Amino acid sequence: MRDGLGRTQTVLVLGGTSEIGTAIADALRPDTLILAGRDPIALKEAAGDLARPGRHVETMCYEATAAAATVVDVLAAATARCGDLDVVVLSVGALTDEGQLGSDTTAVETALRTTMLGPMLAAHATAMRLRDQGHGTLVVLSSVAAVRTRAGLLTYGVAKTALDVYARRLGAQLRGSGARVLVVRPGHVRTRMTRGLPEAPFTTTVQAVATRVLAALSRRTAVAYAPAVLRPVMAGVRLLPPAVFERLNAVKPAPRITPASSESEERTS
Amino acid sequence: MQTTTVRGWGRATSSRSRVIGWPDDLGPAGPRGLIARGGGCGYGDAAQNAGGVVALTAHRDDLTELFVDEDGTVLLDAGTSLGELIRSVAPLGWTLPVIPGTARVTVGGAIAADVHGKNHIHTGSFGSHVREMTVLTPGQGELVLGPQRHPDAFRATVGGLGLTGVIQSARLALTPLDSWQWRTTDTIAPDLDALMTALRLAAPGSEYAVGWIDATRGGRHLGGGVLSTSRPVPGTTPPAYGRPSQRRLRLPGLPATGLGLPGVTAVLNRARMLAARSRNQSFPQVLFPLDALPDWARLHGRRGLIQYQFVVPFGAEDVLAAALTETRRAGFPATLAVLKVFGASSEAFLSFPIPGWSLALDFPAVADLAPVLDALDERVAAAGGRVYLVKDSRLRPGVLETMYPDLGRWRAERALLDPDGVMVSDLDRRLGLSGGGRA
Ligand SMILES: Cc1cc2nc3c(=O)[nH]c(=O)nc-3n(C[C@H](O)[C@H](O)[C@H](O)COP(=O)(O)OP(=O)(O)OC[C@H]3O[C@@H](n4cnc5c(N)ncnc54)[C@H](O)[C@@H]3O)c2cc1C
Ligand SMILES: NC(=O)c1ccc[n+]([C@@H]2O[C@H](COP(=O)([O-])OP(=O)(O)OC[C@H]3O[C@@H](n4cnc5c(N)ncnc54)[C@H](OP(=O)(O)O)[C@@H]3O)[C@@H](O)[C@H]2O)c1
Numbered sequence A: 001m002r003d004g005l006g007r008t009q010t011v012l013v014l015g016g017t018s019e020i021g022t023a024i025a026d027a028l029r030p031d032t033l034i035l036a037g038r039d040p041i042a043l044k045e046a047a048g049d050l051a052r053p054g055r056h057v058e059t060m061c062y063e064a065t066a067a068a069a070t071v072v073d074v075l076a077a078a079t080a081r082c083g084d085l086d087v088v089v090l091s092v093g094a095l096t097d098e099g100q101l102g103s104d105t106t107a108v109e110t111a112l113r114t115t116m117l118g119p120m121l122a123a124h125a126t127a128m129r130l131r132d133q134g135h136g137t138l139v140v141l142s143s144v145a146a147v148r149t150r151a152g153l154l155t156y157g158v159a160k161t162a163l164d165v166y167a168r169r170l171g172a173q174l175r176g177s178g179a180r181v182l183v184v185r186p187g188h189v190r191t192r193m194t195r196g197l198p199e200a201p202f203t204t205t206v207q208a209v210a211t212r213v214l215a216a217l218s219r220r221t222a223v224a225y226a227p228a229v230l231r232p233v234m235a236g237v238r239l240l241p242p243a244v245f246e247r248l249n250a251v252k253p254a255p256r257i258t259p260a261s262s263e264s265e266e267r268t269s
Numbered sequence B: 001m002q003t004t005t006v007r008g009w010g011r012a013t014s015s016r017s018r019v020i021g022w023p024d025d026l027g028p029a030g031p032r033g034l035i036a037r038g039g040g041c042g043y044g045d046a047a048q049n050a051g052g053v054v055a056l057t058a059h060r061d062d063l064t065e066l067f068v069d070e071d072g073t074v075l076l077d078a079g080t081s082l083g084e085l086i087r088s089v090a091p092l093g094w095t096l097p098v099i100p101g102t103a104r105v106t107v108g109g110a111i112a113a114d115v116h117g118k119n120h121i122h123t124g125s126f127g128s129h130v131r132e133m134t135v136l137t138p139g140q141g142e143l144v145l146g147p148q149r150h151p152d153a154f155r156a157t158v159g160g161l162g163l164t165g166v167i168q169s170a171r172l173a174l175t176p177l178d179s180w181q182w183r184t185t186d187t188i189a190p191d192l193d194a195l196m197t198a199l200r201l202a203a204p205g206s207e208y209a210v211g212w213i214d215a216t217r218g219g220r221h222l223g224g225g226v227l228s229t230s231r232p233v234p235g236t237t238p239p240a241y242g243r244p245s246q247r248r249l250r251l252p253g254l255p256a257t258g259l260g261l262p263g264v265t266a267v268l269n270r271a272r273m274l275a276a277r278s279r280n281q282s283f284p285q286v287l288f289p290l291d292a293l294p295d296w297a298r299l300h301g302r303r304g305l306i307q308y309q310f311v312v313p314f315g316a317e318d319v320l321a322a323a324l325t326e327t328r329r330a331g332f333p334a335t336l337a338v339l340k341v342f343g344a345s346s347e348a349f350l351s352f353p354i355p356g357w358s359l360a361l362d363f364p365a366v367a368d369l370a371p372v373l374d375a376l377d378e379r380v381a382a383a384g385g386r387v388y389l390v391k392d393s394r395l396r397p398g399v400l401e402t403m404y405p406d407l408g409r410w411r412a413e414r415a416l417l418d419p420d421g422v423m424v425s426d427l428d429r430r431l432g433l434s435g436g437g438r439a
Helices: A019-027 A040-050 A068-082 A105-133 A151-174 A206-218 A230-239 A242-250 B082-092 B107-112 B151-157 B192-205 B264-274 B283-287 B317-329 B369-382 B397-403 B407-417 B426-431
Strands: A010-014 A032-037 A056-061 A087-090 A136-141 A179-186 A223-226 B004-007 B014-021 B034-037 B053-056 B073-077 B130-137 B141-145 B166-173 B181-189 B208-213 B225-232 B278-282 B305-312 B336-342 B356-364
Touching (some): A010 A068, A010 A105, A019 A040, A032 A040, A032 A068, A068 A105, A105 A151, A136 A206, A151 A242, A206 A223, B034 B166, B073 B082, B130 B151, B192 B225, B192 B317, B192 B336, B305 B317, B369 B397, B397 B407
Parallel strands (some): A010 A087, A136 A179
Antiparallel strands (some): B004 B014, B130 B141, B336 B356
């Protein structure tokens, strides 16, 4: 249970090796931290890094591309072992550029399962559990790519858009239940996910993202940008005509394979 | 499912629950269990149950049929408020031996927290005056418990924070009320030593004795404040039964941080010091000073208030000084600091009072207090003391067993009365009180 001073007792990270996810979890300073992920060795390592005096860290197996029942079971097992979940951080995802995916439809499928379907199912299962608990917060790692998707990151952007819309609607559904959803839209964050990529304007760090999330949690915010300046920036970017938007992105070193399509994009609501 | 936000009295804790009227609306409790809620005067999350059922037991009392037995006992519904009870038995020349600091507490809540008054050294705690009570337990149905009847279940339910079942009614022993008017004498004490000495000397000879500390002061004046003692003025009778008009103090609106604002408390405290004097007060004025304040919790700002009440045995006075010093040094002098002296402890497993000093400190619920109070917990526990659970909203599970050495016995008894853990509260979840959750 969250206590009277706003302290979080138990945090679960789905994508327990994620640099952003674990930074958020660590900043919440929970007494109990559960890391769920697919790579047991990497999880153990992350657990070691996050060990603090008086903190209990556990690891659990979670594969985002598996059947929906998997994540339902993960949540049930985490609760059975550690009690109510105060915060669940959903940080599973993989950055895929269209150049990489190329003509491999199976790769597109994997990308969508990893970054869209898996996280959406996890968001649903978590929302239901938190609703029944009568308290708790689901933190969903979306992205600015969900606000405006560029051609070079089409699959990733569409996946994040779907997740973003879905998570916000879940949050609306939870209103009055005691549970809530916070959707986080980071810009470019320096992690292994973006290593080697050219840095975008307003590039930030995992610590800064964690600080933003903590601030958003202490208010009733439903969507938080990290850094905060991206809210007005993205509001502007959304209004750009597609041609201008793509040209802006093209200023940066070009991706390996230039995508052919430049279809006009739909805005997310 | 229709849910409602249920808060602690301090407004710092809250969660959503299905709130039902007890016993009329009772249905299956469901997977998140049920907890009874009386007057809602617990400061923290003891009477909250996130996602589960909160059963309201308090009711608008009709005590006109009240009957005091020849042996000075009275049979009461657990939802009766102590204020109403005191008012209705006073004209008959009776009162309660143990009265907490607010009139809104119910009989059930007073038993479930085994509450104490400003006269603990004379009368002990509330549970010691319960002759018998009827409790609906999930495991064994309706039970009649008393000091001699199922004594272990009795000792688990008194102070059991509602986690053994719902108390439905109780037979309480009353004590003669000498007079309605009381003479309260204030004595200024320059520092903590002086206040403790004065309190310890005065308590045996006064019906009620309590120390009030100006926690904004440090150094030489650390722990200085006012000792208030009250004695009955013989021959005064209570007003005819009716709702006394209690004048409410009007305070100007405060900014969001309220009493958290530096300086505000200091000014109020200075005023309190200057007002120290002897005066005649009615019985409720003596007992319920905070009830005259409009919403003390809200004055602490948006995040509400937490209270840190602990007791340490005689000899561990340094912990009292440390509590005042450390919170002040951290920038959070208590907005209200009340010192009491306790006598012998009761037999109830989770009862709070032990012989020694009790200090209750109010603070705005700010996160930065957490490490300061965590460190104090360790000192309190190491000194053989404990934190008062019904007022708590931030203790951590680790220190619980040291603070409450009879916890194991309470758990064993609770396992018999409620084997499936139907009775559950947010406090229970947070502290793993009944042993659920991670060991
Ligand atoms: C201004 C103020 C001054 C106070 N002063 C004192 C004091 O001097 N001394 C002291 O000891 N305490 C004091 N208290 C605390 C108060 O006495 C306790 O919190 C008491 O338990 C509140 O009773 P309630 O009826 O409001 O119960 P609630 O706050 O509604 O519930 C408190 C606990 O009692 C349980 N409970 C309530 N009814 C039942 C029932 N029928 N069956 C089973 N369990 C039940 C609840 O489950 C919960 O665990 C004070 C509180 C306030 C707000
Ligand atoms: N970094 C950025 O610039 C940025 C910007 C905006 C949004 N985001 C989003 O923030 C989140 C966290 O990113 P990050 O920067 O912290 O990167 P990261 O460290 O690579 O985290 C991604 C996490 O997803 C996990 N994962 C991937 N596929 C999985 C699968 N099939 N099953 C289970 N877990 C799987 C990874 O586990 P493994 O360790 O096993 O691979 C890893 O824990 C992602 O959703 C990302 O899209 C990041």
